Amino acid sequence: MAVATPETRLQSRVLATVTVSFAMDYVLLLQRIFDALFNSAIYSSLALALVIIFRSTGLLNFAQGEMATFTAYIAFVLLSGPQPRLTGGGLAGLIPGVPFSIPLAIIGAVVCGMAAGAATERALIRPLGGASDLALVNITIGLLLATNSLMAQWWGTGPRFFPSIFPTGAGQHFVILGARLRYSTVGVWAILLSVLVLLVLLLRHTRAGLAFRAVSISPSNAELVGVRVGPTLMYGWALASGFGALAACLSANSVLLEPSMMLRVLVYAFAAATLGGLDSPKGALVGGLIIGLSQTLIPAYVPFIGFELSVLPALLAMVVILLIRPAGLYGTKRIERV
């Protein structure tokens, strides 16, 4: 299945060049892969958010990144306690600061994010009732712009330090074959995988999960058999925004918290989702893994790209996939009726 796509052919070519250098410097390569794994988890998680919404509502949520960043700011406020200057000016000062511990703050942010996602679906998406692509793009772009400038207004555009939930000091890593695997990388994957297990249990073994799966396959048929489509979609948006919030809170330490921090990440996540197939959760995971690895490995072995431009291969990959195989690796093929 995966072998035939040009994308994987590209990947294997990358792997081929990588194997050449493997003989020379396998520790460096392994180190790069280990480093890439952290980003992979973040991209997978945001891509999952995009896929869950695309699958159920059929729209690409361009505002996903900004919504996630907003929750990271909420976590930041929860962490920092009642210090107006830290927590932001104006209306943001009204949010009570409680010096929560980091895990508690992140959980709080995820809960807020889920509520915000559900509210967005209820207030902005459902009333449109299956409007045109253009209207949906307008809503999500509007949300992106408004949220972004709201954050800039409240918390300023300067980057802020966000503590990591994992120990990140100098010696905090495993040593495997001479390369360092950081605790934070292991931790972020552990969190992502356990949340995924939770998601699968939720989808497979609860009524709401069953309803959600039915709506994802066919909203009209689900409605006919008595599933309440609206609340189910709201549930999906809540889940998706939860994943987004998790991605933002876990990456805010490494990319530094600022209003536009998820914009670039969003390109990677969209590339990952497209690569895996926009309606396939499994694809999002695999896509995130591949995009994360290539983001680190391509600039390292193709000098022209450099780290500044590392987002370019992701965009090109996205274009190529959409041109040649719009369904991605695991997505369902869409048949257009004329």
Next chain:
Amino acid sequence: MITSEQRVSRLSAVGIALLGVALFVIPFLTSTTSLRQASQIIVSVLAVLGVNIATGYGGMISLGHGVFVGVGAFATGYYVSDLSLPWLAAIVLGAATAGVSGALVGLPALRIKGIHLALVTLGLAIVFRPLSKRFPSITGGVSGRSIEARFDAPGWWPGDGRMASSVYRYVFCVLVVLVALWATWNVVNSRFGRSMRALRDNDTAAAVYGVDLVAARVTTFALSAGLAGLCGALQVVLVPFVSQDKFPAQESLIIYASAVVGGLGTIWGSVLGVLARTVVGKVGSLAAGFDGLGPIGEFFSLLDEPAFVFGFGLILLTFLFPRGLAGIRRKDRSTQ
């Protein structure tokens, strides 16, 4: 949906007359700085018009027109300083370069449609800044680059000094924008314009009626990118400095938002979108200037942020007036 713009309604006529008077009066009332700002606002109509051509007439959602503005600006700067071309040639070539880059983006748009195209163009908008940092000899890298050449008033122009040159630049920009609006109006009402709209409404049907899909899509995108590039070129005329940090992704999105808020599918809408952006921003900055308004004051200072206003405006108008400001008066005929 066939809406012809052949008729100019009475309201439009009044609006055009008012705008004409305003355009004429502005240079007599202002300083060099505010005249430059006014020129910049007028020039930004072109970028919005570009989005309108691609999205409103061609049906291809473009969230990345800031990129073409950037290409136009960088290219013009390069032609006028590195190749020492005369300004007029540099402006034309700068717009053309943006048009060519638009045609390149238009090529994948043959297969990538709807939200997927929106996705790709958004990606382009996000990638543009790091990409332009990568070519510092043209773009000046991180800190930008100042252009030696100045677009100054020639000898025959009345008056002298900085003000005369400012007025000269203002008049030049206004004329270029007016000519571009007129030309675009003619294009969208020509045979090509009809095939463009046919493509938007139903590309299969358009193909059946003999519209060359490839040529029409690529030309539409090139034209729309060329208009955005012209906007970039005129920005260099007004401020001889190019820098990547003038073109963040948000800028592209605000241009898109202005086009939608003003009204897609009408030339007039692009002008309205820019007017709305200006008026709301002015109200916001004036009101935010007062102290002691408390939370209301903060709301007004948010109005000063075009990103917030247009984000909010996009959402509001999608619900209330899906045809944008230009469509408020029009009876809602099959809005999709």
